[in-house]
Amino acid sequence: MKAALTLLVSGVQVYEVYLIYQCFFAKSKFTVKYMFAAYFLVFAVSSCQYLNVNIPVLNMFVCFLGLFCLTLLYEEEWKNRLLAFFFNFAAMFAAEAIVSAIFGYVDAELFTVREYYSYFGMVCLPLVQFLIVLLIRNFRNLQRKEEVPTSYWIISIVLPILSFYIYFQICLRHDISKVNLLGSSIAVLLLNILVIFLYDRQIKTSLLEREKENLQLQNKYQEMQYDLMSESVERLQRHRHDFRNHLQSISYIGEQKDWPAMSSYINHLAEHLLENDTYIYTGSMIFDGVLNYKLQEANKKGIDMQVDIKIPSDIVIVPCDVTTILGNLLDNSIEATAGQEKSWIKANIFYCPGRLNLLIANTFSNDLVRKGDGYRTNKEDSDKHGFGLRNVREVVERYEGIMEIKDENGIFSIKITLYL
Numbered sequence: 134m135k136a137a138l139t140l141l142v143s144g145v146q147v148y149e150v151y152l153i154y155q156c157f158f159a160k161s162k163f164t165v166k167y168m169f170a171a172y173f174l175v176f177a178v179s180s181c182q183y184l185n186v187n188i189p190v191l192n193m194f195v196c197f198l199g200l201f202c203l204t205l206l207y208e209e210e211w212k213n214r215l216l217a218f219f220f221n222f223a224a225m226f227a228a229e230a231i232v233s234a235i236f237g238y239v240d241a242e243l244f245t246v247r248e249y250y251s252y253f254g255m256v257c258l259p260l261v262q263f264l265i266v267l268l269i270r271n272f273r274n275l276q277r278k279e280e281v282p283t284s285y286w287i288i289s290i291v292l293p294i295l296s297f298y299i300y301f302q303i304c305l306r307h308d309i310s311k312v313n314l315l316g317s318s319i320a321v322l323l324l325n326i327l328v329i330f331l332y333d334r335q336i337k338t339s340l341l342e343r344e345k346e347n348l349q350l351q352n353k354y355q356e357m358q359y360d361l362m363s364e365s366v367e368r369l370q371r372h373r374h375d376f377r378n379h380l381q382s383i384s385y386i387g388e389q390k391d392w393p394a395m396s397s398y399i400n401h402l403a404e405h406l407l408e409n410d411t412y413i414y415t416g417s418m419i420f421d422g423v424l425n426y427k428l429q430e431a432n433k434k435g436i437d438m439q440v441d442i443k444i445p446s447d448i449v450i451v452p453c454d455v456t457t458i459l460g461n462l463l464d465n466s467i468e469a470t471a472g473q474e475k476s477w478i479k480a481n482i483f484y485c486p487g488r489l490n491l492l493i494a495n496t497f498s499n500d501l502v503r504k505g506d507g508y509r510t511n512k513e514d515s516d517k518h519g520f521g522l523r524n525v526r527e528v529v530e531r532y533e534g535i536m537e538i539k540d541e542n543g544i545f546s547i548k549i550t551l552y553l
Contacts, residue, residue, distance in 0.1 A: 136184055137315055138255055143180040145259040145322050147172055149266045150200060150221055152329075156273045157217035158207035171206055175199040196225060220269050228262035253304045256318045257297060263325055264293040280527060285332065292328055296321045343524075347453040350460055354422030416446025419455045424480070427463040431478060434471050442482040450489065450553060454528045458491065461521035462547055466495035469545060473498055489553055494546035525549075 151172060161168055182195050200221050204214040232254055267289035271281045303309065303317045379402055386395045413424040424440055431438035463480070470476035473496060481492040522538075525547075529536045532551040539546050 138252060138318055139184055140180050141319060141322060142255050142259050143176055143183070145326065146225070146262060147176040147179075148326060149224070149259065149262055150175075150203065152266055153221045153224065153269060154203060154207065154217055156270045157213060157220070158204075158209050160208045161206055162208055163206060168206060171203065175203060197222065200225075220273075224262055224265040224269060227265055228258055231261050232258050252314060252318070253300070256300055256321065259322060260293045260297050260300070260325070264290065267293070267329070282336075285336070288328065288332060292325055296325055344453065347456050350456045351419065351422070351452055354419065354426050354456070354460075413440055413442060415442055415444050417444060417448055419452040420444060420448075420459070420482075423456060423459045423463070427459070427467065431467055434467065435476075436467060436470050437477040438480070439477070440480045440482075442480070444482060444484040444489070448484060448489070448553070450551070454531075457528050458525050458549065461525050462491075462493045465521055466493060466545075469497040470495050487553060489551040491549040491551075492546065494544055496543055497540070497545045498543070 163171075179195050179199055183192060200218055204218050207214075209217075235254075235257070271286060271289055274281050300317065300321045304314070309317075383395060383398060386398060413421050413428065415421055420442065424442065428438055428440065459480075463478070466478045470478060476496050478493070478495040481490075483490045526536055529549055529551065532553070534549060534551040537548045539548075
């Protein structure tokens with residue numbers, strides 16, 4: 134019973150170590166097979182040492198060495214290695230201190246074999262550590278500007294505490310056998326691991342879906358941009374083909390000294406050459422693609438859309454973020470202004486060293502309803518919409534930027550500053 138429970142607890146603790154390192158380290162040096170082998174080796178060494186030579190100072194040394202060696206599996210700077218190691222060691226030490234305080238047992242003999250063993254304490258130890266690890270992960274993700282859903286905070290706190298309470302109630306039964314106690318221990322610990330594992334997978338799946346949607350939008354915008362460029366080149370070739378004839382006509386009118394006719398001819402030619410040439414070209418494929426796509430969409434709906442953009446062609450910004458910000462904001466503007474008699478959209482985008490400024494303004498007629506730090510959607514299937522501004526705000530926060538929203542005098546405007 135003791136050996137089986139020790140192996141179970143050691144396995145859970147090694148998994149908790151893995152959870153913390155996952156949020157501190159971005160990339161591993163080795164394949165999944167070698168990573169698993171390394172973590173299993175740490176598990177085997179620590180378990181054998183605990184079962185055969187249970188001396189506190191040796192326990193601490195083996196734990197210290199194992200945690201540090203695992204940091205070498207990842208490609209990271211030494212500063213981050215030491216930080217991750219510190220938080221992992223602190224989580225284990227804090228869990229030990231809390232459980233010891235609960236049972237009133239403090240081991241002052243660091244160099245002698247431990248005689249005290251509590252089945253309840255052994256299971257409580259990884260549960261307390263699990264709570265600490267999940268909280269560290271949540272705060273670490275917030276520090277990295279990643280979204281941590283409220284439901285995840287609730288699960289991180291409630292799940293270990295509830296498991297602690299359930300296991301406590303099980304242990305109160307004096308007639309429970311050791312086999313059933315071991316089975317209950319396995320069930321409680323595995324339940325925590327499975328819930329967090331499945332929730333992590335769900336979050337990763339939703340993030341992948343969002344990235345997939347952004348990539349699809351990028352492809353659509355870029356295809357649109359290629360089509361526009363192809364049309365422009367084809368139109369230029371047609372005009373070039375006819376340009377010699379136009380020059381001959383202008384030359385003949387000039388010889389006749391019919392200046393009004395010449396002026397009229399040149400004006401008509403200029404209008405013909407520039408018709409439908411309301412395209413944006415900055416050299417940045419993603420900016421051009423999104424803006425030109427939205428320009429055409431606005432023109433089809435009779436909306437006067439004006440764009441003033443001054444950015445370098447080699448501006449450094451994640452394309453998905455451009456799609457999220459401009460795509461959502463311009464979609465909202467087009468939707469708000471569609472069907473109005475006098476509707477317009479103005480987009481001002483300017484870059485100065487280290488900073489990108491965006492101002493999107495549009496007319497609107499419907500009453501806007503505030504909902505927290507955003508607005509409630511007017512669409513019928515509101516449960517599937519209303520995420521646009523929220524997604525934009527998340528991107529702005531990742532750049533430690535500023536986002537200001539105003540709606541007054543029939544004009545809705547959003548001002549954004551991103552620090553690049």
